[in-house]
Amino acid sequence: MPPRPADQAPLRGGRGSGRVRVWLLCSAVAALASAGVVKAWRGDGALTLPIGPVPVDRYFALAERDGLPGAHDLRLQLDPQPGTQEVVAAYLREEHWLVPISTADALTICSLQARRCPTLILVLSESAGADQLMARPWIHSVQDLRGKRVAVGRSAVGRDLLMGALEREGIDPAQVRLVTMPMAAMPASLRRGEVDAAVLAPPYSNAVQRLGLARSLEDSRSSPGEVLKVLAVDPARLQQARPQLVRLLRVWQAAHAAAAAEPRQARTWMGKAIGLNATGFQRAEAGLLYHPLVQQPPMLKPEGLLAWNLQLVASRYHSRGWVEEGVPRPAVDASLVQEALQTPGAQPSLTSSAAPK
Template structure:
């Protein structure tokens, strides 16, 4: 009888252990995934559309990570969602990470640079404006405090002017473009694909673009510190998935473009108009971006510059600890495996 009880006890312990494991993980063939999806937000930017490839082609699953991508029609909403702890991670710029990180309930940490804008952010102007100095006293529609407002500030500063020299019309990017097209403002700051619409105004032209300021607009994957603390292996898997996406894009350009165009709600032909304006980052580019330096290609330096801009124009009252918002561990680990 004692032996039977011992066998039953072992069986019960095994069963309970199995239930605990199944309660935390999903088995798919020989692959193990986290049961509760990791929720990553993304929105309409050329460098972030490729995440849809991971979903369509099963690349998250291949890396044994259960990710739910959450699409935001409004970029600002995605920033607010991560700061409020409603997401595990989000695709956002360095500019906006600096603006939101200090008040984020679970912290915000940059773990990956997807790309740098290399022309896909633009200041587009009406026919009579031919140089930056011509913007003096003109109405410029921008989404206040975010990337194209920063681009405008850099352009004005380069030509001895400041934001106070123009009349800022604060509008969400889509509304800003509409205001420009209908002639209510003289210039607009817009990113892809919105600037396609801006150019529908007769005589409109590009005055400045992010190509003129290399490194100024870094597009990132930002995750919560809580996510890093609790599931570092899953963070690593997501970072690896990004580079698998890039490999897929290079090997399967036609299929990749179909997925990107569908996600962006543009034609494949229009998609090709954005290619030159984005510089996707390699692992080596990532390592350089995370490192200290004395120009905008190095994120710690860029973060200080951006922080000065945000404080000067009162877009934020406090800045995050710059030393705590960058974590290069995951790209370094991946680079080490590939070396």
């Protein structure tokens, strides 16, 4: 699909914005794609997992550092990506089939590649303030965004948060200029005055706050349970790799337990790779909820949080023209978590399981 003439456009809720969605993701894939080789399964019982430069994914890196995969009889190789949308692109181009992504991105994958509509097996985190609509210091409210340029990433998460804020204030989305860019570029764009506001998540929101470039106008606390990050699997690979995936869930739990045992040391190490010190990493996690394995089975039930989230996201994105009618929804499989819990000692508490630190 050819690129649009410009990278700025009014944020609209109508059917035309569906073409914007498809173009944004297709252009991301085209920019990143080459003839991909499926990395997530190496044929020797090992898993490869792409991770982005975000706090949630750093727990997998901590697990690798501490040798936790080996302790759980798992061979795990991490594939660092420059951003979370590159993780989505790696799945779309079939370079990976196991990815940590948002439920919004999972639904978008289903709209673009129905045959690879992923199965969700774990809730990695719940955003409870981590995703923020931030604006230059002299912009005091959402009402002041009329006529302003607002940066969003290629994922639908940022656009959805912005759209919700505008709708609650009765603002016509066409009055806002949408500028699409990688989240990593947003702090510099704010500093240069190229945009007036941006939808950011850690660690980029931390940088903006530290430099005094912007203030928070609204965050994901206004929509509890609506922004989830999950572990997603290509259903064609699920059964073949099931034993390794169950071990990966145990490794994830063990990594959180290790961080809880030595929080300062863990935060210092995990934060270093994404430009944060221990205090900065703690602040970055203040808007995130982590749910231990023992809490996850009810969340993964047909009437649980994840199913509710997918229904809400699908309904809202369809009404805004971001996905077409009849697009399949990701399946949810609670059986891997249940199997992981059958192992003695698989239920330690996480660094944050009920409320953010």
